[in-house]
Amino acid sequence: MSISHQSYTPPKYLQEDEVSQECKDLLSTLPKEKGWAEPHLYNYQGFWYLAWQFQGVLECQKYFQAQDTDILLISSPKCGTTWLKALAFTIINRNSHSISNDHEQKHPLFYNNPHKLVPHLELESHINNPIFEPSSFSSSPSRLFATHLPYISLPKSAKASSCKLVYICRDTKDTFISLWHFMNNLRSNHLGPNSLEEAFEMFCRGVSIFGPFWDHVLDYWKESKERPNKVLFLKYEEMREDPNFHVKRLAEFFGVPFSLEEEGSRVVEKITNLCSFENLSKLVVNKDGKLPSGVENKTFFRGGEVGDWKNYLSPEMVEQLNRLNEEKFRGSRLEL
Numbered sequence: 001m002s003i004s005h006q007s008y009t010p011p012k013y014l015q016e017d018e019v020s021q022e023c024k025d026l027l028s029t030l031p032k033e034k035g036w037a038e039p040h041l042y043n044y045q046g047f048w049y050l051a052w053q054f055q056g057v058l059e060c061q062k063y064f065q066a067q068d069t070d071i072l073l074i075s076s077p078k079c080g081t082t083w084l085k086a087l088a089f090t091i092i093n094r095n096s097h098s099i100s101n102d103h104e105q106k107h108p109l110f111y112n113n114p115h116k117l118v119p120h121l122e123l124e125s126h127i128n129n130p131i132f133e134p135s136s137f138s139s140s141p142s143r144l145f146a147t148h149l150p151y152i153s154l155p156k157s158a159k160a161s162s163c164k165l166v167y168i169c170r171d172t173k174d175t176f177i178s179l180w181h182f183m184n185n186l187r188s189n190h191l192g193p194n195s196l197e198e199a200f201e202m203f204c205r206g207v208s209i210f211g212p213f214w215d216h217v218l219d220y221w222k223e224s225k226e227r228p229n230k231v232l233f234l235k236y237e238e239m240r241e242d243p244n245f246h247v248k249r250l251a252e253f254f255g256v257p258f259s260l261e262e263e264g265s266r267v268v269e270k271i272t273n274l275c276s277f278e279n280l281s282k283l284v285v286n287k288d289g290k291l292p293s294g295v296e297n298k299t300f301f302r303g304g305e306v307g308d309w310k311n312y313l314s315p316e317m318v319e320q321l322n323r324l325n326e327e328k329f330r331g332s333r334l335e336l
């Protein structure tokens with residue numbers, strides 16, 4: 001099935017030496033650390049990036065103009081981005097992409113990884129790119145984008161306009177384990193995998209892509225407390241526990257609540273089932289497909305288990321992460 005008017009092609013990831021000259025010049029002025037997937041991570045505005053990610057951050061800061069009707073899905077990597085993309089896309093496009101006949105498998109999610117349906121701001125070229133035209137890839141009046149950008153680095157218009165921000169966070173230990181697996185998949189073969197200990201040490205120091213993890217979460221948490229109509233703050237584990245409640249919450253936040261008729265025909269449950277890990281992970285596109293960047297779709301569907309960290313972390317590691325959570329979130333009333 002073709003949905004060319006809606007999908008888009010994510011770009012290929014650049015190697016460190018392939019980024020623009022402007023970016024190289026700036027990178028040479030930034031603090032850097034070795035580790036994770038590429039030779040270096042660079043610190044910009046207090047957060048860490050691979051070189052090509054940094055180029056994307058600069059571009060979207062420079063060119064992205066948020067509109068009042070836009071919706072931005074935001075996360076620290078591995079906190080539930082793929083799931084949130086699937087849910088948000090399905091909710092806001094439910095009139096044009098009905099899920100009532102899902103046995104016919106007509107919905108775009110049957111043929112597209114969620115990352116193909118919702119573009120990531122910092123992975124896009126922002127120059128003459130049709131995906132930034134209003135409603136170019138979606139039938140909804142809202143443009144739907146995702147980003148891993150920390151609050152401090154969001155383009156100004158995203159903060160100043162009335163566009164809505166949905167933030168999803170996840171248990172620190174599960175996020176770390178998910179990230180460790182994912183980054184090892186991204187690492188070139190000749191580098192071999194990062195050891196758990198090596199990755200853990202960097203993560204705890206805050207040195208991980210779009211990290212420090214704690215600062216990322218905390219900044220959006222604070223913003224959600226100050227501006228609850230602007231920022232909806234979600235937790236992965238709570239969504240797993242009661243996905244239907246959160247699907248309704250999302251629809252209300254987007255300004256497209258479910259009608260009594262929709263509720264009566266169980267649209268909420270159908271969306272939950274369509275976007276569930278169990279359903280998406282078994283689809284051919286997500287088992288065998290790849291993003292144009294070369295990343296295999298199946299790497300976004302590792303297991304989705306709450307508490308998987310128990311299979312990996314030593315008691316000392318658990319203690320250290322608990323202590324860091326306590327220190328970093330003290331006084332915020334946020335618990336992860």
Ligand code: PAP
Nearest residue numbers: 077078079080081082083178276277301302303304
């Ligand atoms: P990203 O930030 O690189 O896009 P992201 O989608 O946030 O990744 O994280 C992937 C995690 O979400 C995986 O967790 P795991 O490593 O612990 O298994 C993945 O399994 C989980 N995930 C992906 N899709 C879903 C879904 N539909 N429902 C629940 N969890 C999901």
